[in-house]
Amino acid sequence: MKKITNKIRADVLKMIHNAKSGHPGGALSSVDILTVLYKKVLNVPKEWDKSPNFKERDRFILSKGHASTALYATLSYFGFFPEKLLMGFRMLGSKLQGHPSSRTKLPGIEVSTGSLGQGLSIGVGIALALRLDNIKSKVFVLMGDGEMQEGSVWESLMNANAKKLDNLVVIIDKNNLQIDGKVQDVKTLEPLDKKLEAFGYKVYSIDGHNYDEIEKTLTEAKKSDKLCAIIANTIKGKGVSFMENNAGWHGKAPKDEELKLALEELNAK
């Protein structure tokens, strides 16, 4: 696993370095969750819409769209599209837009996101449609903790419970940082677990970088007939020492020397 996540982290940084812009911090914090999801939990065909089982796939929504590089690199690693597309990230005409776009029809991308606080509402709509159509797939929505300051997130958390959705799993990449600093200082969410419980969720709090714990919890939540929220405690910039826990790396591209150092740390020169 570590080899895979190192490779994905390295790709994330190479893409952002190549594009001279992007969001390394929140991408790196979500890599382990994404890797476990696509390797162990989600039932999603890499042939995408060419698969006969396309309709029955699990749906994944990256609500924190600025972590697009992590999703692109993960999808590419698991064979959804050729690796060579990665370096087109943020380039004119590329399917790999700065934030995920369903318009470009990139295999693996379910929905367009980027403006925060909207992915969960979309997830609720998809979950309602699946229930109407009697499709047993699950919907997974990954959002950021900073994103939860958006009021629309709480509207949709409330709606998912009101509609008794048992086919929706909410994952929170809780890296505790946002652009202006610590989430706790900007506008605290605490006590997040109690808030989610009060909204009707079965809440798990896990180490978002422990593969086994992520797998065990996501698998359990997938099987559960209760509405589940997983607070994945993560480190922003995880895997690159000088990026870790540093809000300054939210939306900044590494320079040549910084990329070199980072790749060395990830054993991926």
Next chain:
Amino acid sequence: MLSKTNETKSPRNTYGETLVKLGAINPNIVVLDADLSSSTQTCKFAKAYPDRFFNCGIAEQDMMGTAAGLAYEGKTVFASTFAMFATARCLDQIRNTICYSKLNVKIVATHGGITVGEDGASHQALEDISYMRSIPDIRVIVPADCTEVEEVIKYAANTPGPMYIRIPRTNLKTIFDPEKYKFNPGAAVKIRDGKDLTIVSNGETLWEVMEAAKSLHNVGIEADVIHCPVVKPFHHNILKESAIKTKRVVVVENHSIIGGLGSAVCETLGQYAPSKTYRIGIKDTFGQSGEQRQLMDFYGLTDKKIYEKVIKFMDVK
């Protein structure tokens, strides 16, 4: 095409009834509302097909996101609330989630314009067309009577992609004969032929314009009257021909004079047929409480006020 009788009917009822008819033949249709289903009349659909109706509560942003999710899964989604809350409140969701992904969501907003009445400025959507018109990949339609509302809702159900359809709170005079009128999304509708000036309108002001045109006729002024239910994409052929002929164009709308039909007309004429233009609408101001007809009169949207304004405009050199 025009109806011989002009009975008054509720466009909201027509909307609700049309949804019920469509729901019977198309199981793919789902309807969302944000706690105003008894006002928007989506409650009719809710009663007929409870499994396919989702009340999102007083949470318009969430409703639009949920609509998007349902559309991603292939549903034909109608989402309704008052025009005030169906646009500005959730503009980001409409732009970034529904339109950017070209999703099959029909936003059918009731209570558009000043004629919301007594509730006052906070409920009078005077800028909704302007907001919607500026977003790529959405169609914006403002039907003028119940015949057209039914036609437009059916068209919406059978045409993929985002749409914004605006319906007023007021009951509307029947203008079009239900047996003969066919909504054409690709062209404006010539209502009356004249040579002296062109009057363009849509929505509930079309009836007022038609009445004003009769009064103008009585004093020897013949107006070309053009109905533009589709504000976007704006079809300019009939307008262009008319403006080249009359060289004088008045636009009447139950909306701010900024960004709505008046702006669409001026943008088009500026490019294809520069003409003297005059926009009658709400002049860059907030509304206020009042009875519907009094408000129409105060803001110059009744047939009498339109007539008076046109007479003055005809003297402008």
